[in-house]
Amino acid sequence: MLKAIVIDDEQYAREELIVLLSEQQVLEIEVIASCHNAIEGLKKVNKLKPDVIFLDIQMPQISGMEMLSMLDPDNMPKVVFVTAYDQHALQAFEDNAFDYILKPIEPARLQKTLLRIKRSTKKEDYKPLTDKPLTLIPCAGYNRYTLLKPSEIEIAYSDQSGVHIISAEAENCCSLSLKVLEQKTELLRCHRQYLVNSNAIREIRLLDNSLAEIVTSSGAVAPVSRRYLKMLRDKFQLG
Numbered sequence: 001m002l003k004a005i006v007i008d009d010e011q012y013a014r015e016e017l018i019v020l021l022s023e024q025q026v027l028e029i030e031v032i033a034s035c036h037n038a039i040e041g042l043k044k045v046n047k048l049k050p051d052v053i054f055l056d057i058q059m060p061q062i063s064g065m066e067m068l069s070m071l072d073p074d075n076m077p078k079v080v081f082v083t084a085y086d087q088h089a090l091q092a093f094e095d096n097a098f099d100y101i102l103k104p105i106e107p108a109r110l111q112k113t114l115l116r117i118k119r120s121t122k123k124e125d126y127k128p129l130t131d132k133p134l135t136l137i138p139c140a141g142y143n144r145y146t147l148l149k150p151s152e153i154e155i156a157y158s159d160q161s162g163v164h165i166i167s168a169e170a171e172n173c174c175s176l177s178l179k180v181l182e183q184k185t186e187l188l189r190c191h192r193q194y195l196v197n198s199n200a201i202r203e204i205r206l207l208d209n210s211l212a213e214i215v216t217s218s219g220a221v222a223p224v225s226r227r228y229l230k231m232l233r234d235k236f237q238l239g
Contacts, residue, residue: 001028002117005048007041007064008056008082013103017054017082020107026114038062039138039145042070042175045077052078052117054101057085061147062138069130069184070138072177078124080113098124134184139165139172146172150185154200154216158193168200168218190214190232194222204232 004021008014014034021029032048035041038059045053057064068079081100098120099113137153139146148167155166156178163174163181174181178195181187187195196214203215204224212224212232224232232238 001030002051003032003048004029005033005035005041005044005050005053005077006031007035007038007053007059007067009036009059010056011036013056013082017105017110020105020110024107024111024114026111027118029114038064038067038070039140039175041067042138043140045071046075046175046177049075050077052080052098054080054082057081057083062136065130066134066136068126069132069134070176070180071130072180073127073130074179076124076126078117078120079126080117132184133186134176134181137165137174137176137181137185139174141170141172146170148172150187151197151199153185153187153197154218155197155214155220155222156181156187156195157191157222166216166218166220188228188232188235190222190224190228192225192227196222198235204236204238 006014006017018031018034021031032050033044035044039062055064064081078098080098083100084103099116101109101113134150136147137150139148152167153165157164158178163176163178165172165174182189182195188198190196200216201214202217205213207213210226210229212229214222214224
């Protein structure tokens with residue numbers, strides 16, 4: 001049975017698609033989550049690892065296309081765009097998306113998409129759609145979401161509980177992987193589990209055993225491993 005997540009800011013559209021998926025008989029598909037925005041969708045995709053996501057393009061704050069850029073390419077599900085765009089507007093990217101469905105959804109068109117999913121075994125390449133730098137980084141706090149600009153980030157790091165973002169104001173949890181942050185922003189890798197904003201570095205302290213640590217403008221500290229110390233020395237022309 002395939003696991004699916006429906007992501008759309010319109011409640012009626014989500015409910016309608018879930019009903020249509022439950023009624024079709026092309027393949028067994030279970031909707032394991034329904035999300036009303038991209039930030040919630042990112043969390044669910046990273047946690048539940050669906051086989052396919054049905055993703056609206058036009059959503060507030062973070063669009064479906066922007067959300068696609070935030071997903072880890074190594075764990076990318078199949079993506080079916082659900083959109084009110086007309087067919088001509090979709091021609092620019094339809095060769096790179098797995099499939100798309102126009103609103104209002106017609107059962108016959110959904111069946112065609114599901115047949116494609118059933119027959120497909122190859123991993124899709126979404127890079128032509130997502131090869132742009134991120135302009136906003138979604139972070140989750142207690143009963144709130146924060147959208148940070150990459151320039152506001154001082155340190156990003158990962159531990160067993162996930163990825164964390166340190167800014168001058170606060171520390172927040174982030175739904176993106178370190179790999180995506182490294183590839184889609186100007187954050188520098190300084191350690192296997194740490195990225196740093198070079199513009200936020202106040203001090204680089206050299207330690208024993210060819211190690212170092214970075215202190216940012218707000219006083220946050222990030223370790224520097226041997227592997228990345230030479231890169232920092234070269235970048236900042238340190239002796």
